[in-house]
Amino acid sequence: MQRLEYASPTEIEQHQVGRLRNLLNFLQQESVNAFYQEKLAGINPANLQSLADLPSLPLTLKAxxxxxxSHYPPYGQNLSYAPECYTKLHQTSGTTGHPLKILDTAESWDWWARCWVEVFRAAGVTEKDRVFVAFSFGLFIGFWTAYEGAGKLGALVIPGGGMDTPQRLAAIFDHEATVICSTPSYALHMAEVAEQKKLDLASSKVRVLIHAGEPGASIPPVRRRIEEVWGATVHDHAGATEIGAYGFSCAAQVGLHVNESEFIVEVLERGSDQPVPPGEPGELVVTNLGRWGFPVIRYRTGDMVRLAKEPCTCGRTYKLLQGGVIGRVDNMVIVRGINIFPSAIEAIIREIIPQNEFRLIFSRVKGLDELEIEVEVAQDELDKLETLMALFRQRLALRVPVRAVEPGAFPRFQLKARRILDRRTSLA
Ligand SMILES: [Zn+2]
Known part of the structure; x- marks a missing residue:
């Protein structure tokens, strides 16, 4: 894998365009990939001279x-090789319904692992580390690829599947794990359980946590809380089953860099194909360059991001998604004209009540989005609700009802936390 993270943007672009042309030429060969053959009909890869020509390629939708x-069960036609060439099957988590089944060849799987090596490297993880993967190792791709990547890096990798939280905590101490891969919610849940069991996480050997699946690690109060209880540094990562492991955070901890040697990203207006300028929120669109067995070209991820206006202080030239993934296209609510992302609300809740669970309830009244918030608080902490409402007004100009519920009322999550109850009948 050619490393371009400190190359000039022009060099990165040349590399990306060259690889994209190779991919398009490959996909247009007869009987290679029926899905993209049809989508790319009439397109001449030689006309792709720069990234400004990207809009000449069609977007790919999850739908x-x-x-x-469903038309060509079970795997569809976005397969570039005969079915027997594939060695791995995974399935999307199905948070938005309709799980996708996705196949990888040995070569594509190796590409995933190499992309994860970059994530580990940026977090300062080396072959001397012991990486504990707190994950259930099922059909969801989740941290399978972190497991492979840690092995490729030369670290000792400890699978944390088939264990409950106390067993995982015991394993982390027993094996003297130095790195944890999990969702941010689960890192907080482990901290809660450790406290009940009188285990001091800060005295463990853990020095780095790498989080994915939810935005938490790029939300400063969430990140600080995890760093405090674990006595370790928190890094963010973003990837998706359909796309690959595309983002990682650096020492500056201000968001996610895109691994531009393997991915091309664009940020488009929500619901349109117009690009948005840096600093403005838009939908992330990704093209992967090294997963030829199951490629995606200009794939609308449904994730809302903001490109940083300024280069990152770490010196990398790779694009930076300021604040990481800031929400999902379909979970932004517009309450009385204000665009609200759940991550912004979470940031405020975590400042006041770091460890308690909460739930956001979206509804629609007379065609307008409404939001209510339920937070777990103990009887002697009820005054914190007032503080929360005041902060929502101050920081987000948002007046919303905040209700108390019993501590422990909401479920704890090992994978993606589901903290939104959407009662709207259609999307805004
Ligand atoms: Zn950086």
């Missing part, structure tokens, strides 16, 4: 991949 699989 297309889903409909492919």
């Amino acid at each position: 297309e991949l889903v409909s492919q699989q």
Whole structure:
């Protein structure tokens, strides 16, 4: 894998355009990939001279991949090789319904692992580390690829599947794990359980936590809380089953860099194909360059991001998504004209009540989005609700009802936390 993280943006672009042309030429060969052959009909890869020519390529929607699989079950036609060439099967988590089944060849799987090596490297993880993967190792790709990447890096990797939280904590101490891969919610849950069991996480050997699956690690109060209880540094990572492991955080901890040697990203207006300028929120669109067995070209991720206006202080030239993934396209609410992302609300809740669970309830009244918040608080902490409401007004100009519920009322999550109850009948 060619490393371009400190190359000039022009060099990165040349590399990306060259690799994209190779991919397009490959996909247009006869009987290679029926799905992209049809989508790319009439497109001449030689006309792709720079990234400014990207809009000449069609966008790929998740709904297309889903409909492919229902028309050509079970795997659809976005397969570039014969089925027997594939060695790995995974499935999306199905948070938005219709799980996608995705196959990888040995070569694509190796590419995933190499992308994860970059994530580990940026977090300062080396072959001397012991990486504990707090993950259930099922059909969801989740941290399978972190497991592979840690092995490729030369670290000792400890699978944390088939264990409950006390067993995982015991394993972390027993094996003297130095790195944890988990969702940020689960890192907080482990901290809660450790406290009940009188285990001092800060006295463990853990020095780095790498989080994915939710935005928490790029939300400063969430990150600080995890760093405090674990006595370790927190890093963010973003990836998706359909796309690959595309983002990582650096020492500056201000968001996610995109691994531009393997991915091309664009940020488009929500619901349109117009690009948005740096600093403005838009939908992340990704093209992967090294997963030829199951490629995606200009894939609308449904994730809302903001490109940083200034280069990162770490010196990398790779694009920076300021504040990481800031929300999902379909979970932004517009309450009385204000765009609200759940991550902004979480940041405020975590400042006041770091460890308690909460739930956001979206509803629609007379065609307008409404939001209510329920927070777990003990009887002697009820005054914190007032503080929360005041902060929502101050920081987000948002007046919303905040209700108390019994501590422990909401579920704890090992994978993606589901803290939103969406009662709107259609999307805004
Ligand atoms: Zn950086």
